[in-house]
Amino acid sequence: GAGVSQSPRYKVAKRGQDVALRCDPISGHVSLFWYQQALGQGPEFLTYFQNEAQLDKSGLPSDRFFAERPEGSVSTLKIQRTQQEDSAVYLCASSLGPAGGPGGETQYFGPGTRLLVL
Amino acid sequence: GENVEQHPSTLSVQEGDSAVIKCTYSDSASNYFPWYKQELGKGPQLIIDIRSNVGEKKDQRIAVTLNKTAKHFSLHITETQPEDSAVYFCAAVRSGGYQKVTFGIGTKLQVIP
Numbered sequence: 001g002a003g004v005s006q007s008p009r010y011k012v013a014k015r016g017q018d019v020a021l022r023c024d025p026i027s028g029h030v031s032l033f034w035y036q037q038a039l040g041q042g043p044e045f046l047t048y049f050q051n052e053a054q055l056d057k058s059g060l061p062s063d064r065f066f067a068e069r070p071e072g073s074v075s076t077l078k079i080q081r082t083q084q085e086d087s088a089v090y091l092c093a094s095s096l097g098p099a100g101g102p103g104g105e106t107q108y109f110g111p112g113t114r115l116l117v118l
Numbered sequence: 119g120e121n122v123e124q125h126p127s128t129l130s131v132q133e134g135d136s137a138v139i140k141c142t143y144s145d146s147a148s149n150y151f152p153w154y155k156q157e158l159g160k161g162p163q164l165i166i167d168i169r170s171n172v173g174e175k176k177d178q179r180i181a182v183t184l185n186k187t188a189k190h191f192s193l194h195i196t197e198t199q200p201e202d203s204a205v206y207f208c209a210a211v212r213s214g215g216y217q218k219v220t221f222g223i224g225t226k227l228q229v230i231p
Contacts (some may be wrong), residue, residue, distance in 0.1 A: 004161070033219075042124075042207050042221035043162065056218070091161055102157030105150045105211055107219065 002026070004110035006092050012116045013082045021077045021113045025094030031104055032075050034067055035091040037112070043091055049075060050098050082117045089114050120145040122210050124222025131198050132230050139193045139207035139225045148210040151184060151191050156205045156224070165206075166193070198229045 005024045013019050025032050031050055035043035036059075045059040051072035060067070064083075071076040079086055089112040097103030121144040131137050143151075149170035154162035168175045168182045175182050179198075183207065184191040195202055208222040 040223050044221075045218045048218070059218070072126070093161075105168065106152065106164060109154075109163065111159070111161045 004092055004094055004108055005111050006090075006110040008113060009111060010114050010116075012118065014118055015082060015084060016061050017117075018078065019082055019115065021079075021090050021115070023075045023077070023092030023094075023110060025073065025075070025092070026096075026108055027073075028073075029094035029096050029108075031095040031097065031099050031107075032069055033093045033095075033107060034047075034075070034077050035093065036061075037089040037091055039088075046077070046090075048099060055099075060096045066108055079115075082115075085115045086116050120148060120210050120212070120218075120220040122208060122220045122222045124208050124225060126225060126230070127223065128177070128226045130228045130230060133198060134199060135198055137198055137227055137229075139206055139208070139227075141191050141193075141210075141222050142223045143189050143191070143210040143220075145210065145212060146186075146189065147212045148213040151182070152209050152211070152219075153182060153193050154207045154209065154221075156207065158204075162207055195227075198227075200229050200231050201230055203229045 007022045034046040037043045043065040047067045048056040049069040064080045066078045091112045093109045095104050095107045124141045152167040155165045156162040179196045181194045205224045205226050207224050
């Protein structure tokens with residue numbers, strides 16, 4: 001079946017612009033995660049959804065970052081008034097079960113959206 | 119919170135040789151340790167994982183070992199091939215309640231033909 005998909009794959013934004021990044025998780029997956037990956041680094045956690053509930057947003061770097069998953073499937077990560085330090089690859093991952101529960105440990109990643117803020 | 123250290127950061131091996139990547143973790147309650155392979159322009163892909171009740175797991179040319187006492191776990195790739203060239207990440211997770219996955223910094227493996 002289809003894996004996790006993300007769009008757009010590449011996004012160039014001028015500083016101050018708003019951007020919206022989309023994630024389509026694997027169908028039926030309960031958990032959805034967003035990560036930020038800077039060049040040469042490992043993924044850093046941003047936020048976690050269990051179905052439509054955002055259970056952890058402790059990794060969001062500022063209030064310019066906002067994520068939603070209104071129907072418990074597709075998720076959108078929005079960054080307002082982008083800054084150059086927001087340039088990174090944004091990864092989405094999903095897992096079958098709730099994080100910490102059965103089927104929730106193994107995360108399946110999408111290809112990422114590479115954001116460049118000029 | 120959990121802290122995962124990974125080394126080396128880069129590793130070059132000749133085709134056919136073995137490669138070993140080592141990680142340590144700080145949270146003794148972590149009990150699930152996945153390894154991911156990330157190729158250029160792609161997201162991380164799970165290649166193997168190990169749970170704390172197992173000391174070693176093998177899948178063809180890939181094996182993982184876990185030493186819970188020392189909080190060490192390692193990835194071993196034997197008979198390396200050029201297509202093994204990628205960045206490898208270790209991670210640690212604490213089950214039994216929501217916990218974030220903590221990733222290591224990554225190891226860039228280059229297999230020289």
